[in-house]
Amino acid sequence: MTVFRRRHAWLGALVALALVFPQLAAWLGQDFYVAFASRVLIWALLASSLNLLVGVGGMVSLGHAAFYGVGAYVVGIVATEAPQLSAALIAWPAAVAVSGLLALAIGAISLRTRGVYFIMITLAFAQMLFYVFVSLKAYGGDDGMAIARRSALPGLNLADEATFYYVVLALFALCLYALARLTASRFGRVLAGIKDNEARMESLGYATFRFKLVAIVISGAVAGLAGALMANLNTYVSPNMLYWDQSGTVLVMVILGGLGSLWGGLAGAGAYLLFEELATAVTPHWQIGLGALLLGVVFFAPAGIAGLFARRRR
């Protein structure tokens, strides 16, 4: 069997599993896992958005939770302030837009720095926003706030876990396809060129700052969508969604799954959450095991989990 066909076989099996997952879980009497699968997909979406920044563009951000958390709060705030607008077709695009604009502002400042300074300044922005939401007593302060019900989507009942799962799955598939197109486009090639050798790209005539800024905006907007979905999944938002450990978790997922590879976000989020799920049952100190797993990946599979499945280079 050719490599090409083998890849399609993998993809086919994955899609088939994703499509029948709710029925499979119900049949096994494990309905709880439908919501879990939604959670995996939302984290996968978030990790994929960060992977565009870190893996493709070489911009290591430790503040990605800011866009995610703000996207979640948009849904939460709309649900309390203007419940009549709490339709998914209004609240979710609003979350995407607000997170994208936030990314534009944070990116315009952060991108004047590089390397460790970029890490620190993105972290600092995210922490600032964390404290902003902690101090917003109207929206629950550090307790966060409950959302009365999930957003409304015409013809669908998102309160039903299986329906919600399919909506999340469709959005994830759509975004992943768009990210794949983007990565293989002119823009994607320039972004990868900037990661490889920014000075050379400048001297070829590329205004690298603008390309990086657009990448951050796209990445932040997709993270905002992930936040909006998570707010719906949990019907709850809290400042913890913006806390720096969340940014760290997504970054770990990206590294675990495979920097710069299309499936890295999904592989990383899946492995991380599955590991967490299984290991917490064994010991509360599951993160020790996670550390070992991460070490193993960094040393033995630097291309991440997705890299293990990827076609071998000559």
Place this chain on the structure above:
Amino acid sequence: MNEILLETRGLAKRFGGLLATDAVSLTIRRGECHALIGPNGAGKTTLVGQLAGTLAPDAGSVLFAGRDVTAYAAHKRAALGLARSFQITSVLAGFSVEENVALAVQAVSGSSFRFWRRVAAEEELSTRALAVLRSVGLERAGGRRAGELSHGEHRQLELALALATRPQLLLLDEPMAGMGLEESQTMVELIAGLKGSHTLLLVEHDMDAVFRLADRISVLVAGRIIASGTGDEIRANPEVRSAYLGEEDAL
């Protein structure tokens, strides 16, 4: 031939206590091959950096194609047609050779803010990239990773990247640096082939190559241009002879 393409006025750059560029006023005419020579550490690369826009001068100005570009960033100057090759090879090591050149071609063929169409399917880019690779003798290396090339091939790719942007002015910083005799000769032929169709600023050590290729030569010593003129004028210049070419009997 007498139109001035690039001009610097009183350019100065200081690194701490060292005046690396000292009141440099240089003119490059459209169509000429202008060589910049001078001993190691004279400030040639520093000057090239200020022309290309990667280094900001402390004083003076740079005029390119009739416009003051002193405040322009490197990418803006490149977009105006100022291309450079680096003395220390600087390519996209993780990309294939062809992708390297295709990216250079892309920089001058329409917007790069296109997010959907597969760039690898744009035949125009790869056709032109291959043509440039052929012109520098790298057509057989197109599929190799740029990071795996030999030193000589890296130098060829450097030249290809600069050429692919169809520049008005090519700044070549020691294109033969570190090359063997045979490779150097090939490179000299390549550069000779660019004469007439391109305006060149050639920074070079090899005097034979310089006298063969250059229409005019400027001599940089300790940050200052001590002489500018044709090969014969430079050879005859007593200041140049004592300051720089003095011991070279070959002259």
